[in-house]
Amino acid sequence: MWKIILVLWLIYALTWNYFLIRKAPRTKKAGRPTRGWGNRTRVLIIGATGGTGRKLVEQALEQGHKVTAFVRKPAKLKIEHENLRVVQGNVMDLPSLEKAMEGQSVVVSALGHKRLLWPTKILSRGTENIMRAMKNNRVPRFICESSLGVGDTVGRGGLPATLLFFPLVLPFYFWDRVRMEESIVNNTDVDWVIVRPGRLTNGPLRGKYRHGFKIGNYIWGGKIARADVADFMLAQVSDDTYIGTAPGVNY
Numbered sequence: 001m002w003k004i005i006l007v008l009w010l011i012y013a014l015t016w017n018y019f020l021i022r023k024a025p026r027t028k029k030a031g032r033p034t035r036g037w038g039n040r041t042r043v044l045i046i047g048a049t050g051g052t053g054r055k056l057v058e059q060a061l062e063q064g065h066k067v068t069a070f071v072r073k074p075a076k077l078k079i080e081h082e083n084l085r086v087v088q089g090n091v092m093d094l095p096s097l098e099k100a101m102e103g104q105s106v107v108v109s110a111l112g113h114k115r116l117l118w119p120t121k122i123l124s125r126g127t128e129n130i131m132r133a134m135k136n137n138r139v140p141r142f143i144c145e146s147s148l149g150v151g152d153t154v155g156r157g158g159l160p161a162t163l164l165f166f167p168l169v170l171p172f173y174f175w176d177r178v179r180m181e182e183s184i185v186n187n188t189d190v191d192w193v194i195v196r197p198g199r200l201t202n203g204p205l206r207g208k209y210r211h212g213f214k215i216g217n218y219i220w221g222g223k224i225a226r227a228d229v230a231d232f233m234l235a236q237v238s239d240d241t242y243i244g245t246a247p248g249v250n251y
């Protein structure tokens with residue numbers, strides 16, 4: 001009996017992964033990063049109260065950027081700084097995004113959620129709303145956190161994740177994530193970078209990690225601290241190397 005279950009599971013897991021496979025995004029020529037307020041870039045951070053988002057806020061402020069944190073619950077942020085503005089909103093609500101978007105030079109999104117066990121469109125529709133608000137406010141650059149295991153990195157999250165964890169716990173989440181990536185790739189209004197980390201940890205910033213198009217591996221996957229993902233994402237604010245592509249990032 002267990003052999004039949006195993007075979008059926010394998011068929012399900014492989015078929016599910018097959019539907020996540022997409023062609024690698026193409027490189028698009030980048031415009032120059034737009035800077036406001038003298039030398040300071042104005043960075044809008046979506047998902048600022050989350051694990052990666054909080055690191056993004058802290059590091060962006062340390063780097064001297066003017067930061068706007070887009071949050072559902074301002075009281076949860078608990079970061080205060082003269083260069084930090086907090087805007088309350090929801091990515092499913094376009095007017096609240098529009099309010100946060102005015103005058104920004106770049107949007108960095110670490111959007112995620114915990115509604116794992118049923119279908120949602122928070123990543124895909126939320127990200128479409130972000131890009132719509134960007135277009136309306138002529139914000140030129142979008143850096144978005146995704147994950148290894150979708151598109152042309154299917155399998156690179158490692159065997160246990162590919163065959164067990166993703167199809168068992170995150171099937172709807174990943175389906176939404178594929179739709180999110182597609183909406184970014186098909187968008188011609190902004191210069192974008194999709195950042196695909198492996199398993200996230202809360203470890204300290206190392207400042208040393210691998211990035212590129214052959215990150216992750218098919219056996220054990222790999223990991224990286226949210227602090228280092230934030231470091232890499234913020235580097236994309238002024239670096240054009242990965243514009244129009246989806247690099248992976250891992251130790």
Ligand SMILES: NC(=O)c1ccc[n+]([C@@H]2O[C@H](COP(=O)([O-])OP(=O)(O)OC[C@H]3O[C@@H](n4cnc5c(N)ncnc54)[C@H](OP(=O)(O)O)[C@@H]3O)[C@@H](O)[C@H]2O)c1
Nearest residue numbers: 047048049050051052072090091111112146147198199200
């Ligand atoms: N966990 C992993 O190993 C792993 C690996 C690779 C990639 N990723 C992906 O990386 C991303 C960041 O992960 P994380 O664990 O650092 O983030 P997280 O702690 O899950 O934070 C997600 C953020 O998104 C916000 N958010 C959720 N729904 C929203 C909405 N409707 N409107 C506005 N904001 C909303 C949350 O706000 P609240 O604080 O109000 O809930 C929170 O600030 C996620 O997409 C995740 O799936 C995770």
